[in-house]
Amino acid sequence: MKMVETLLDICGIGRRRMALRWVSAAEGQLFADTVKELTKSTQELGPFDAQEHRLQLAAIEGALKSPRIRWLTGMDRHLTERGNVYNEKIDLETFQKMEREVAEDEYQKALLLEALREGPLSVREMAARTGLPVYTVSLKLNDLERRGLADLKGFEGSTPKFIRLAA
Amino acid sequence: MSDAFEAKILAFLCNWCAYAGADLAGVSRFQYPSSLRVIRTMCSGRVDPLYVIEGLKSGYDQVAVFG
Numbered sequence: 001m002k003m004v005e006t007l008l009d010i011c012g013i014g015r016r017r018m019a020l021r022w023v024s025a026a027e028g029q030l031f032a033d034t035v036k037e038l039t040k041s042t043q044e045l046g047p048f049d050a051q052e053h054r055l056q057l058a059a060i061e062g063a064l065k066s067p068r069i070r071w072l073t074g075m076d077r078h079l080t081e082r083g084n085v086y087n088e089k090i091d092l093e094t095f096q097k098m099e100r101e102v103a104e105d106e107y108q109k110a111l112l113l114e115a116l117r118e119g120p121l122s123v124r125e126m127a128a129r130t131g132l133p134v135y136t137v138s139l140k141l142n143d144l145e146r147r148g149l150a151d152l153k154g155f156e157g158s159t160p161k162f163i164r165l166a167a
Numbered sequence: 168m169s170d171a172f173e174a175k176i177l178a179f180l181c182n183w184c185a186y187a188g189a190d191l192a193g194v195s196r197f198q199y200p201s202s203l204r205v206i207r208t209m210c211s212g213r214v215d216p217l218y219v220i221e222g223l224k225s226g227y228d229q230v231a232v233f234g
Contacts, residue, residue, distance in 0.1 A: 001232065004216045018219050019231040024184050028191030032199035034233075035176075039200040042174035042229040050226050057224050064216050073216075 003073045006103045007063055011056040011111075012131075016045055055114050055130070062110030069106050072099055108132060108140050113149060116164035120153040123160070174202045177227040179218065181211035185233030203231075 005015040019038055023031045050057065063069055076095055083089040108130075115121060115129045123141065127134045141162060144150035153163040180186040186207050192199060204227070208214055211234035222230035 001216060001219070004219050013223075017223060017229050019229065020234070021231060022184070022234050023188040025187030025191065027188050028193075028195045028197055031185065031188040031192045031233075032197035035199040035203055038176055038229065038231055039174055039202040042176055042202070043172070045174075045228065047172055047174075048223060048226075048228045050224050053223075057220055061217060061220050064220070 002076075003064070003069060003099070003103065004060070006100060007060045007107055010104055010107050011053075011060060013048075013053055013056060014045075016041060017048060055111065058114045059107055059111035062113060063103065063106040066106045066110070068102055072102055105140075108136060109144055109149075112137065112140055112144060113164055116150060116162065120161035120163045122156070122162070126162075174228045175204065175226070176202050176229045176231055177222040177225075178203045178205050178231045178233055179208050179211060179214045180205055180233045182207055182209050185211070188233075 001018070001020045004018060008015045008017060021034050021038075023034060076092070076099075079090050080092045080095055081089070111130045111132065112126055115126050118129075121129070123134060123137050126132075126141070127137045130137070132140075141150060145152075145162075149165055150162055151165050153161045155161065180189060186205075189205065211232055214232050219230045219232070
């Protein structure tokens with residue numbers, strides 16, 4: 001769930017759109033209070049426009065399904081307290097930094113793939129649709145091409161257009 | 168739709184913890200807002216992160232997981 005919070009932050013929707021709370025069977029009052037608190041904070045945030053964030057939500061789904069994120073999720077205690085097979089322990093800060101980097105990378109790639117569902121796009125069009133800087137689009141697109149997930153479709157005038165491959 | 172915005176929250180409740188807690192809140196007549204739509208799960212640990220995203224996609228204003 002921490003990963004979802006991170007991804008919601010990265011895409012600009014914000015982690016306040018989700019909550020994880022602990023209420024035991026004996027804590028009826030706590031349950032009522034928690035519901036009050038969540039309702040109040042969501043009321044302040046205002047309505048959530050799913051249509052407006054369609055691309056971002058689809059990209060988060062894509063990122064959550066990526067092997068890298070699935071392997072990394074929930075490994076924090078294992079790697080920071082017990083260590084890896086080389087008996088190397090990573091401090092929590094380093095782990096969280098890496099987790100964030102991976103989440104950002106996977107999210108941006110998934111976002112580009114989602115944008116490419118609409119048809120062939122140039123790098124500038126992808127940047128406009130996703131809100132990512134042109135340079136970032138170019139970098140991630142390169143990665144997607146190497147992994148065989150996207151490819152050059154052809155040229156429109158002198159502008160290269162890219163498409164999504166398979167899946 | 169009415170003019171006043173009423174938050175809609177989708178909640179996943181663990182059968183053994185929060186669901187019983189919610190039951191107790193009801194039995195004890197504690198007042199709480201009606202903004203919650205509850206889905207009971209046998210354990211909050213079986214709630215896939217993808218469900219949270221699916222909830223937001225379906226038009227909820229917030230998705231909460233209660234363990």
